[in-house]
Amino acid sequence: MNQSTASREFLYVGTYTVRGSRGIYVYAFDRSAGSAELVEAVDNPNSPSFLALHPSGRYLYAVNERDDQGEEHVGTVYAYAIDPQTGRLTFINQQVSEGPAPCHISIHPNGKLAFVSNYGGGSLAVLPIRDDGSLGEATQLLKHTGRGVDEDRQDAPHVHSAVLSPDGRWLYASDLGTDKVHTYRIDTDQQILVPHETPFAAVSPGSGPRITAVHPDGRYVFGIKEMSSTVAVFSQHTDAFSLLQDDVPFLPEHYAGDRSGGDIHVDATGRYLYTTNRGNNTLAIFRIDDGSLLPVGLHYTGGDQPRNFWVDPNGEYVLVAHQETDNITVFRRVDETGDLRATGYEIQVPSPVCVVSLAMP
Numbered sequence: 467m468n469q470s471t472a473s474r475e476f477l478y479v480g481t482y483t484v485r486g487s488r489g490i491y492v493y494a495f496d497r498s499a500g501s502a503e504l505v506e507a508v509d510n511p512n513s514p515s516f517l518a519l520h521p522s523g524r525y526l527y528a529v530n531e532r533d534d535q536g537e538e539h540v541g542t543v544y545a546y547a548i549d550p551q552t553g554r555l556t557f558i559n560q561q562v563s564e565g566p567a568p569c570h571i572s573i574h575p576n577g578k579l580a581f582v583s584n585y586g587g588g589s590l591a592v593l594p595i596r597d598d599g600s601l602g603e604a605t606q607l608l609k610h611t612g613r614g615v616d617e618d619r620q621d622a623p624h625v626h627s628a629v630l631s632p633d634g635r636w637l638y639a640s641d642l643g644t645d646k647v648h649t650y651r652i653d654t655d656q657q658i659l660v661p662h663e664t665p666f667a668a669v670s671p672g673s674g675p676r677i678t679a680v681h682p683d684g685r686y687v688f689g690i691k692e693m694s695s696t697v698a699v700f701s702q703h704t705d706a707f708s709l710l711q712d713d714v715p716f717l718p719e720h721y722a723g724d725r726s727g728g729d730i731h732v733d734a735t736g737r738y739l740y741t742t743n744r745g746n747n748t749l750a751i752f753r754i755d756d757g758s759l760l761p762v763g764l765h766y767t768g769g770d771q772p773r774n775f776w777v778d779p780n781g782e783y784v785l786v787a788h789q790e791t792d793n794i795t796v797f798r799r800v801d802e803t804g805d806l807r808a809t810g811y812e813i814q815v816p817s818p819v820c821v822v823s824l825a826m827p
Contacts, residue, residue: 473827476553477502477776477785479813480517480528480820483510485792487816490514490528490546492553495823500783500796502813508555514544515819516774518571518580523824524548525599526555527580529568541568543582543593545601550826561601565589570627570677575634579657583639588623590639590650592659606658612644615671619693620644626692627677631684636662636702638687640675647675647689647700649707667709669698676727682736686710686757695725695743699757714759716741716750731777738762738804740784742772749775749786751804765806768795776821787818794818 475495481487489510493502512533519526526546533542541563546555565584572581573595580593580601589609594602614620624643630636630652637659639648647669649662669675674693680702681687687700691713699711717725724745731740732754739752739759747770751762769788776785777799784797784806794813797806 474553475826476505476824478517478519478526478822478824479787479794479815479818480514481815482513482515482789482817482819483532485816490517490555491815492555493813494553497782500798500809501811505552506554508546510544512542516570517820517822518573519822519824520573520595520599521575521577523826524550525558527571527573527601529563529571529582531567531569534566535562539566540564540587541566541584543568543571543580543601545599547599548824553824553826558598559600561593561603564591564604564607572628572630572637574630574652574654576654578654579652581628581630581637583625583628585624585626585642588625588641588643590625590628590659592657594657608650608659610641610644610648612646614643614645614674616674616693619674620672626675629678629680631680631702632682633684638678638680638689640677640689642674642676642692645669645671645673645675647678647687647698649702662707663705664707667700667707669709670694670713673713677730679730679732679739681732681754682734686754688730688732688739688759690727690730690741692727693725695727695745697730697739697741697752697759699759701757710757711759716752716761716764717743717746717748718764721746728772729774731775733777733804734779734781740775740777742767742775742786744771744773747772747788749784749806751806753804762804765797768808768812769793773818774820776823778823785813785821787821789817789819792816792818794821
């Protein structure tokens with residue numbers, strides 16, 4: 467749905483249920499003012515951290531990192547229906563994620579498949595989505611193997627995310643534990659994942675791939691690496707997935723603090739790339755030039771531990787969620803340069819982890 471023609475816009479915020487957080491927070495977004503009004507707080511005590519919207523705009527999905535189930539302590543995924551008038555959520559059902567600590571979910575453009583990344587289990591689960599928005603039991607579970615050079619953090623695979631290409635043909639799974647980005651072809655007829663002809667691309671040892679952002683034309687994939695706070699650039703073709711550029715820095719040259727890359731996004735035009743580092747609370751901007759990254763600027767984000775952030779599809783705003791200071795800061799975006807200007811407005815919400823948006827006619 468074109469957000470520029472929307473009469474109502476909603477923000478959905480996933481949180482860790484600490485410091486009084488109730489679960490998922492729903493806000494009505496006022497685009498003209500760049501402000502938000504709380505609609506409801508949806509009780510979910512199991513840390514509904516990462517969220518994903520159904521392409522129809524009728525359903526919302528959340529992975530629950532604290533909801534351990536059974537002897538293997540696997541997590542769960544919740545499905546919610548969205549009221550088209552108010553944006554409010556109604557619980558539909560839940561399914562197990564088939565692995566511990568699910569931390570990311572993505573929905574196929576056809577609205578029939580959900581892909582869940584289990585960080586603790588080093589696995590990727592495929593869950594069917596029924597016509598009523600409910601989740602079916604997992605039909606496929608892919609378990610990664612191997613380890614990395616960091617004995618503390620890379621003793622086993624840790625699938626941190628699985629991001630779709632714009633055309634829905636490919637899925638890019640970042641494995642922090644093995645320093646690989648795996649590529650899967652999506653067979654929508656069989657509703658399964660099939661490894662790409664080149665099934666993965668390896669990045670520098672100990673850098674820890676976290677999440678990717680795909681260029682709108684699908685030719686380039688940009689991956690933020692949590693442990694090194696650098697970016698890797700990949701090329702996507704039908705017969706090859708390859709690393710073009712590795713360890714592109716986005717921190718000051720002499721920075722000696724914590725390197726903890728958070729999130730990465732490409733703007734809707736494909737001209738600018740944004741990344742966050744939780745160590746020094748900054749957001750970096752790059753201009754994209756035929757896949758190459760050219761530094762534009764570095765901004766203080768206005769809080770502690772900037773995790774996920776939202777880049778407005780209309781190009782007007784960037785909202786940054788801060789896990790430790792319980793706030794989401796609002797920036798105006800300069801479309802011509804990709805630069806940001808702080809508005810001074812903040813949304814107060816406990817331990818925000820993820821922000822997604824929905825426009826209604």
